[in-house]
Amino acid sequence: MKNILILAAISLPLASQAQKGTFRIEGNIGKLNTPAMAYIDYMSDGVGKEDSAAVTNGKFTFSGVSSGYSYARMALSHDGGGKQKAVYTGDVIYFYFGAEKIKITAADSLANASFTGSKVYDEFQAYNAAIGGTIMDLNKWANGQVSSATPAQRQDTAFLGRINATYRKRMADRANAQIEYAKKHPDSYFGMVALSEGTGTPVDVNRIEPIFNSMSERLRMSDPGRELQQRILAAKTIYVGASAPRFTQTDINGKPLRLDDLKNKYVLVEFWASWCSPCRAENPNLTKQYAKYKNLGFEVIAVSLDDHKDKWLEAIAKDQLPWLHVSDLKGWNNEVGRQYGIRAVPANFLLDENKHIIAMNLRGEQLNKKLAELFGN
Template sequence: MKRILLLAAVALPLAGQAQQGAFTIEGHIGKLSSPAMAYIDYMSNGVGKEDSAVVTNGKFTFTGLSTGYSYARLALSHDGSGKQKAVYTGDVIYFYYGKEKIKITSGDSLANATFSGSKVYDEFTAYNKAIGGTIMELNKWANGQVSAATPEQQKDTAFFGRINVEYRRRMKARADAQIVYAQQHPQSYFGMVALSEGTGTPVDVKKIAPIYNAMSKSLRESDQGRELGQRILAAKTIHVGASAPMFTQQDVHGKPLKLEDIKSKYVLVEFWASWCGPCRAENPNLTKQYAKYKSQGFEVVAISLDDHKDKWEEAIAKDQLPWLHVSDLKGWNNEVGRQYGIRAVPANFLLDENKNIIAMNLRGEELNKKLSELFGN
């Protein structure tokens, strides 16, 4: 699952960009009342936060701390059916804000809301206009094309193929525009946002590194700037034949586990999360391979990008995953994930006994074949 689809995927706040200060978000959406609920997820100094509020007479309020530029996902459950439904199928918006008192107003929904009181949001709006819109707007366009299709078109695979081609063209044009924006705005917060998001995976080091190095020192030293710097470094140094970066992280019992202490012939460093469908779908196959080769010297170290321990442990138990598990519960800010330049999960690195990388991103039959070759059965 790509990071771009998640809250932290678009951007992280700039730690050190400014001292923390209070923000207030006041919403007034129509005349909604109980059981309507509002939910917010936001980043504060590199740490994910979440909150909820009851909607009364269309009004709700959130307060917290911002470093000057913060990013949030705000979802509104009109019928009180819960956060998950509101976030993935309901009324949801994504936006930047600062140490400000922001008002969000609409007669019917967040999707049609107007913002006032936020200079950061105004900068965000101007930035999106320059690059061709937000990801959400592009998704809305694609969904609109599908919804407007005739019954005949709904049965036509070529029709959906054309939508997909056009969607990908628009996404690429947006990413290209982001790189240009970063080149033209090396002192701008949204210049770093543009470069981070437009860089994509894998990182084109020759193209991206010079633009990154031309950004202001304060931006490069920010949390988001450091994260992009780590991705560039990982693209340079983490590859087949290279030594895997060493790390230490706590297991589910809070005990530190060091990669260098694992004495196995082969170690699979697996990045996953409880919320990642493709990761969970691969678990049955990996479980079979682990049972087959564990006694012959095969080990798995699973690094979770979860930020809730209960969900992490629940997924381990439900999928019956017997290997080693670690996490710092920082979500996409997981220190090992950043060290390895992870921008999408599942992702993995197969190491030999000397901790050299011998393969990357093996799943399903590719993984099975590789393990069979290594162990000779």
């Protein structure tokens, strides 16, 4: 039986807080050789970077530029099965690093590796200890509970429900600990990380905004600070009945497309990505609704949170999506996504002919019923 909990890749917007400069990561994992490969994805100045390296006698090296506090996902393919397999089913870790020379060492896997040479990583570990561990730690615990269960227990909905309830309580406790950490560390980079992640969705403005305002100006003006400020603003201004934020973004041909170009139409602003399985699972239904109502004044503008144009275009073609598509290919740092306070996909906003929000996050039958109500059939 598959694990009941889906492991989500964390993609936090990052900024220059420590000194920007070059980094070098030297890995030494056992005695792995060809076709083993190592992969890294990280953020520098809010821009996603990626690299790969062959593993020879257990060793691999990455180098580049760090904004000071860079968040990374590193995956190791022991059998040369490729990046996707390594990331989603293989040996993968998430960590922060800076403009440093870092060594990652283990006898068998990244999961058991030790880090030396990184003050940023040490600070990250201290932060995790204070809040009760990483999300990956909690996911590992929950998935471990399922994996170690008997076949009968895996079929027992009450048993699985107890695991899920405990997991969600631990996540809630962790979020509360993050908020408290932010209060106590108003000038710490990880204080802002804690506040951003602990805030969650939807934003509790009355609780979060005073803490945000108490953070140092340096942090509030940083990229993660500005991102959280945008989410707070979105929570205040984006609601049913409000005028939708206007935006312009480039389409699949590199031409600018404005929301205001879509005149006298009901518009669904759909946030998605090629890698988002729930998003793509909804596409067949949305395609049917689009065909039914397009000539009656319904339009869809899909804002992709992809950061690779080829994967974005491939998903559009494979799913045969006939509506309008835009993206700046900045991933989670998509400017429209940040403007709308998007922290998870799928997400959407249904607008009337005057670009006022009339509904949010409609999918499946809920969307179908709303469109039938609007168009009378």
